[in-house]
Amino acid sequence: MTALVLLDAEDGTIPQTSRSAIAAATSLGDIDVLVTGGADTIAAAAASAAKIPGIRKVRTASGEAFAHGLAEPLAALLVALAPDYDHIVAAATAIGKSALPRAAALLDVQVIPDVMDIKDSETFVRPIFAGNVLVTLHSSDAKKLLTIRTASFDPVAAEGGTAPIEAVTPPDDQQKSRFVSAEHSSTERPQLEAARVIVSGGRGLQSAEGFKILEPLADRLGAAIGASRVAVDSGFVPNDYQVGQTGKIVAPDLYIACGISGAIQHLAGMKDSKVIVAINKDEEAPIFQVADYGLVGDLFQIVPALTAALG
Amino acid sequence: MKILVPIKRVVDYNVKVRVRRDGGGVETAGVKMSMNPFDEIAVEEALRLREKGVASEILTVSIGVPQAADTLRTALAMGADRAILVQSEESPEPLAVAKILKILVDREKPDLVILGKQAIDDDMNATGQMLAGLLDWPQATFASRVEKTADGLAVTREIDGGSETLSLALPAIVTADLRLNEPRYAALPNIMKARKKPLETIAAADLGVDLTRRLTILSMAEPPARKAGIKLGSVAELVEKLRNEAKVI
Numbered sequence: 001m002t003a004l005v006l007l008d009a010e011d012g013t014i015p016q017t018s019r020s021a022i023a024a025a026t027s028l029g030d031i032d033v034l035v036t037g038g039a040d041t042i043a044a045a046a047a048s049a050a051k052i053p054g055i056r057k058v059r060t061a062s063g064e065a066f067a068h069g070l071a072e073p074l075a076a077l078l079v080a081l082a083p084d085y086d087h088i089v090a091a092a093t094a095i096g097k098s099a100l101p102r103a104a105a106l107l108d109v110q111v112i113p114d115v116m117d118i119k120d121s122e123t124f125v126r127p128i129f130a131g132n133v134l135v136t137l138h139s140s141d142a143k144k145l146l147t148i149r150t151a152s153f154d155p156v157a158a159e160g161g162t163a164p165i166e167a168v169t170p171p172d173d174q175q176k177s178r179f180v181s182a183e184h185s186s187t188e189r190p191q192l193e194a195a196r197v198i199v200s201g202g203r204g205l206q207s208a209e210g211f212k213i214l215e216p217l218a219d220r221l222g223a224a225i226g227a228s229r230v231a232v233d234s235g236f237v238p239n240d241y242q243v244g245q246t247g248k249i250v251a252p253d254l255y256i257a258c259g260i261s262g263a264i265q266h267l268a269g270m271k272d273s274k275v276i277v278a279i280n281k282d283e284e285a286p287i288f289q290v291a292d293y294g295l296v297g298d299l300f301q302i303v304p305a306l307t308a309a310l311g
Numbered sequence: 312m313k314i315l316v317p318i319k320r321v322v323d324y325n326v327k328v329r330v331r332r333d334g335g336g337v338e339t340a341g342v343k344m345s346m347n348p349f350d351e352i353a354v355e356e357a358l359r360l361r362e363k364g365v366a367s368e369i370l371t372v373s374i375g376v377p378q379a380a381d382t383l384r385t386a387l388a389m390g391a392d393r394a395i396l397v398q399s400e401e402s403p404e405p406l407a408v409a410k411i412l413k414i415l416v417d418r419e420k421p422d423l424v425i426l427g428k429q430a431i432d433d434d435m436n437a438t439g440q441m442l443a444g445l446l447d448w449p450q451a452t453f454a455s456r457v458e459k460t461a462d463g464l465a466v467t468r469e470i471d472g473g474s475e476t477l478s479l480a481l482p483a484i485v486t487a488d489l490r491l492n493e494p495r496y497a498a499l500p501n502i503m504k505a506r507k508k509p510l511e512t513i514a515a516a517d518l519g520v521d522l523t524r525r526l527t528i529l530s531m532a533e534p535p536a537r538k539a540g541i542k543l544g545s546v547a548e549l550v551e552k553l554r555n556e557a558k559v560i
């Protein structure tokens with residue numbers, strides 16, 4: 001059997017989330033990867049992909065239509081390549097979640113989103129109801145299209161392989177939506193999905209100004225910063241900080257929740273963290289039901305004290 | 312412009328669901344059901360486009376059990392003009408839902424379909440994209456802002472590293488994210504008025520779509536519960552535990 005893994009390589013690098021998707025696919029047979037991007041990034045992206053161990057070949061498609069990860073040309077490309085594969089796999093990132101279901105519909109296949117475990121080539125485990133239920137599904141489709149919950153799979157190594165690179169000719173201009181502009185929230189910190197430590201804040205931080213109290217702690221721990229929906233909705237931090245059922249799904253070694261109550265939608269995104277610390281002034285807050293260590297008190301005193309105590 | 316908004320009846324977001332003892336499904340007896348929160352946002356966005364003079368008619372559709380008519384009445388009370396219930400024994404998979412929606416799109420000819428980005432029960436996050444594929448229309452998922460432009464729509468979407476704006480020619484598919492708007496509540500007089508708005512019922516079986524599931528549930532289980540840990544008395548104690556017990560710093 002052979003699987004094709006679509007990588008998120010638009011900026012010329014291969015993110016950890018894509019390497020987790022490859023890890024998930026390793027039980028499915030031979031693996032080809034598909035790298036797409038603009039003419040300026042494709043060579044670097046392909047070279048990085050070729051270094052990933054265990055890849056049979058790297059297939060590339062480039063051009064303006066692929067520069068921004070638009071779903072329509074990606075789906076058309078996946079459909080064109082589909083006859084060669086039994087499984088088509090992508091990380092459950094914004095790009096994977098947009099393109100794979102579209103391609104699946106064109107192939108008359110029911111996409112299987114957010115796969116956490118692969119039992120065999122036709123049997124998959126995925127979360128439903130905000131992760132409160134895990135369902136084991138059997139797919140009767142001839143071809144399987146999956147997106148991968150990356151927090152559930154340790155990424156494969158970035159270096160060590162020498163896979164051949166082969167350019168493919170994409171189907172004729174399939175561009176439908178057009179890219180206008182992007183606003184990337186700039187940060188020097190690790191990506192949420194890749195971070196070993198996450199310091200996360202909620203409504204308890206009170207304001208964008210108040211939220212900054214988390215920064216020295218995150219600096220000290222080399223941590224990424226996350227947030228609850230309320231913190232994002234209130235404009236304390238940008239949207240891509242949101243952790244939860246409808247935000248990012250993370251599983252770091254250490255998750256420090258500050259001023260977050262622990263709603264099920266938030267827990268859905270972080271309850272697989274190895275160690276959870278909760279800092280909350282309400283000792284009844286549900287977050288304490290999942291926290292390994294809790295401190296009850298005012299975060300505006302505790303957070304700076306913790307930063308200082310770490311030296 | 313005519314807008315179609317597909318809405319789904321789901322277990323209310325405040326309910327923590329439990330797997331039935333036989334493992335064959337989740338406990339739904341006596342559980343509160345509501346409109347999928349993302350679909351409320353989709354309905355609201357359609358209403359705002361009508362209030363701006365961009366849209367003229369808002370049609371809402373639900374596919375599912377007869378009680379989904381209540382969910383449609385909620386959308387009518389919010390301000391949708393008319394509703395269609397495609398009745399089936401259960402909510403079909405996104406591929407089948409998309410095929411049914413495609414038939415309705417071919418019949419009703421909307422210029423825009425706004426869906427929720429995901430239903431909070433099955434969390435598939437797939438139906439809008441699948442419908443866009445079947446119709447060969449442009450798509451913009453995870454929308455946080457929708458604006459009419461001279462040649463179509465400008466849609467800002469929430470993506471992993473921030474946000475981006477796409478331009479789409481109509482007809483098009485948009486899926487709504489949380490921050491697109493804050494949906495209104497239906498006022499009591501509008502709830503009364505909604506009872507008189509047209510609600511058509513069609514049997515899913517009459518549409519000729521194969522509803523056979525491609526995915527069959529082998530088992531359902533609750534994930535292992537995390538046990539509550541301990542509350543500590545001081546920051547120093549926390550640092551000691553993180554260093555020497557948990558060994559994560």
Ligand SMILES: Cc1cc2nc3c(=O)[nH]c(=O)nc-3n(C[C@H](O)[C@H](O)[C@H](O)COP(=O)(O)OP(=O)(O)OC[C@H]3O[C@@H](n4cnc5c(N)ncnc54)[C@H](O)[C@@H]3O)c2cc1C
Pocket residue numbers: 201202203204205227228229230231242243244245246247248258259260261262263264265266269279280281282285297298299300324348349431489
């Ligand atoms: C469809 C849907 C999807 C959703 N998706 C998500 C999602 O992906 N992610 C998400 O996070 N939420 C999501 N939510 C929202 C979720 O239900 C909660 O509303 C949200 O998580 C609450 O955020 P919070 O914990 O910051 O705020 P609150 O629940 O208001 O909690 C604030 C906490 O801060 C504490 N606090 C206040 N001041 C201090 C202080 N000085 N010191 C210490 N503690 C303090 C309080 O005791 C309280 O426990 C979703 C909701 C819906 C309906």
Ligand SMILES: Cc1cc2nc3c(=O)[nH]c(=O)nc-3n(C[C@H](O)[C@H](O)[C@H](O)COP(=O)(O)OP(=O)(O)OC[C@H]3O[C@@H](n4cnc5c(N)ncnc54)[C@H](O)[C@@H]3O)c2cc1C
Pocket residue numbers: 137316317318319347349350353372373374375401402403404405408425426427428429430431432433434435436437438439524526527528
């Ligand atoms: C009795 C029962 C048995 C089931 N058995 C199985 C099974 O064996 N295998 C399995 O995989 N699943 C099963 N399901 C789940 C069912 O198939 C889901 O409803 C389906 O997977 C849809 O996923 P979603 O709603 O999360 O779609 P999403 O793609 O997350 O929905 C996105 C958006 O699409 C629109 N939409 C989705 N559904 C509808 C609808 N019905 N009407 C109108 N608009 C809609 C809404 O705008 C929604 O916001 C079962 C459900 C029931 C009730």
